[in-house]
Amino acid sequence: MLTANEIRESFKSFFESKGHQIVPSAPMVIKDDPTLMFTNAGMNQFKDIILGNHPAKYKRVADSQKCLRVSGKHNDLEEVGHDTYHHTMFEMLGNWSFGDYFKKEAISWAWEYLVDVLKLDPKDLYATVFEGSPEEGLERDNEAASYWEQFLPKDHILNGNKHDNFWEMGDTGPCGPCSEIHVDSRSEEEKAKVPGSQLVNKDHPQVIEIWNLVFMQFNRKADGSLEGLPAKVIDTGMGFERLVRTLQGKTSNYDTDVFQPILKAIADMAGTTYGNNQQQDIAMRVVADHIRTIAFSITDGQLPSNAKAGYVIRRILRRAVRYGYTFLGQKQAFMYKLLPVLIENMGGAYPELIAQKDLIAKVIKEEEDSFLRTLETGIRLLEKTMADAKAAGKTEISGKDAFTLYDTFGFPLDLTELILRENGMTADIKEFDAEMQQQKQRARNAAAVETGDWITLKEGTTEFVGYDYTEYETGIL
Ligand code: ATP
Ligand code: MG
Numbered sequence: 001m002l003t004a005n006e007i008r009e010s011f012k013s014f015f016e017s018k019g020h021q022i023v024p025s026a027p028m029v030i031k032d033d034p035t036l037m038f039t040n041a042g043m044n045q046f047k048d049i050i051l052g053n054h055p056a057k058y059k060r061v062a063d064s065q066k067c068l069r070v071s072g073k074h075n076d077l078e079e080v081g082h083d084t085y086h087h088t089m090f091e092m093l094g095n096w097s098f099g100d101y102f103k104k105e106a107i108s109w110a111w112e113y114l115v116d117v118l119k120l121d122p123k124d125l126y127a128t129v130f131e132g133s134p135e136e137g138l139e140r141d142n143e144a145a146s147y148w149e150q151f152l153p154k155d156h157i158l159n160g161n162k163h164d165n166f167w168e169m170g171d172t173g174p175c176g177p178c179s180e181i182h183v184d185s186r187s188e189e190e191k192a193k194v195p196g197s198q199l200v201n202k203d204h205p206q207v208i209e210i211w212n213l214v215f216m217q218f219n220r221k222a223d224g225s226l227e228g229l230p231a232k233v234i235d236t237g238m239g240f241e242r243l244v245r246t247l248q249g250k251t252s253n254y255d256t257d258v259f260q261p262i263l264k265a266i267a268d269m270a271g272t273t274y275g276n277n278q279q280q281d282i283a284m285r286v287v288a289d290h291i292r293t294i295a296f297s298i299t300d301g302q303l304p305s306n307a308k309a310g311y312v313i314r315r316i317l318r319r320a321v322r323y324g325y326t327f328l329g330q331k332q333a334f335m336y337k338l339l340p341v342l343i344e345n346m347g348g349a350y351p352e353l354i355a356q357k358d359l360i361a362k363v364i365k366e367e368e369d370s371f372l373r374t375l376e377t378g379i380r381l382l383e384k385t386m387a388d389a390k391a392a393g394k395t396e397i398s399g400k401d402a403f404t405l406y407d408t409f410g411f412p413l414d415l416t417e418l419i420l421r422e423n424g425m426t427a428d429i430k431e432f433d434a435e436m437q438q439q440k441q442r443a444r445n446a447a448a449v450e451t452g453d454w455i456t457l458k459e460g461t462t463e464f465v466g467y468d469y470t471e472y473e474t475g476i477l
């Protein structure tokens, strides 16, 4: 059985053998793009080449890209830990052609890699093609279908709609149809009952998408119309953890050697084993997932803070700490102790982790300590608030209470909502927003000047205006 590290290498050497330049992952944190806080797909670092703003140094490249999907267009946070194939941070394997090869090669190399090199069983594979969009004058992607037909029977080639099978960079710009490869890893018995073709793109945990091949062949103009793209682009992305799970014959990404060492370390710490108790398993998956996100963010230059991208990271860390606290008995800082295992596992592929290991540990421990100081009191307050609401026959707590938790106890709103959800309750978000606005106004009146992650008080002002008010300005709460 190939290890995860061997699989990552095999992808790179396969595409190297097809004339691709192997490039390093771009940082997961993006500092110079107002439209994006974190890399959420392999193509991000090539955006300017695709838009034609930059010449391509190499016409064929491939890599493994650190991605994070916790905000904006792609936000998988709520799924993470609850399902077994969406992560916050994951690695996306990808190959690109900038005005060089197109659909034929992209499809046949994907097939060659999965079936000839990695020995996946073609019986388990499905490909989707864009079904067309008559109102836009777009035909079904018969070209892609004709290449798939060389490898797959017709009932394994499925039509997909615009949502799943037409990729657009934005309202304008490069776009085109895509073909996705899905793998059915159910038992033979299950497959006999329901054909995999009926379960593709239906959120079945054993029939999952592994690879998306995007064929950029159009340019969308400002008036919405499409014109042909002079230099066509291939942009592919394959979920590394999903590929590893498939190859290692597992039914969950967390059962692979990508996650097992971390899960074991968490279970040892909690004096339990993974796979015994559903609620604890979710908590362990959340912690195992989030430690990667936090460690890599810090390494790539984004520390937890009170604003924007920093607050996203802080929220993720607090989410993990709360799961550990409530379900795994972790009353002291514990996340930072997982770093040696993570580094042992991933430091080879991402040496930046090794180079910054002391900084990462220090930052995480300080964050944990600071949140743990108020967590217990906050949880008790929330429990009392929920009990009072229930006693009054309500399933909603007031926005004021949610705001107190946020402002005084450092509970991000989505953490409060998560705990409420676990108890079948909600919060009055409108009132929470109103409280937040008032808080901001008070802060403005006190003449605070925001400089990045800090609040500097103007000379002569002595009133403390609260360092938390910028937290809400992340646009994702
Ligand atoms: P899904 O439908 O499963 O959410 P997607 O269509 O949003 O995936 P793409 O944007 O096509 O994903 O990204 C390319 C590949 O990256 C996917 O085929 C999948 O293998 C992987 N991937 C996407 N999101 C995640 C995630 N949150 N965690 C792990 N892998 C992911
Ligand atoms: Mg998705």
Ligand code: MG
Residues within 6 Å of the ligand: 164, 209
């Ligand atoms: Mg999809």
Ligand code: MG
Residues within 6 Å of the ligand: 180, 209, 212
């Ligand atoms: Mg997709």
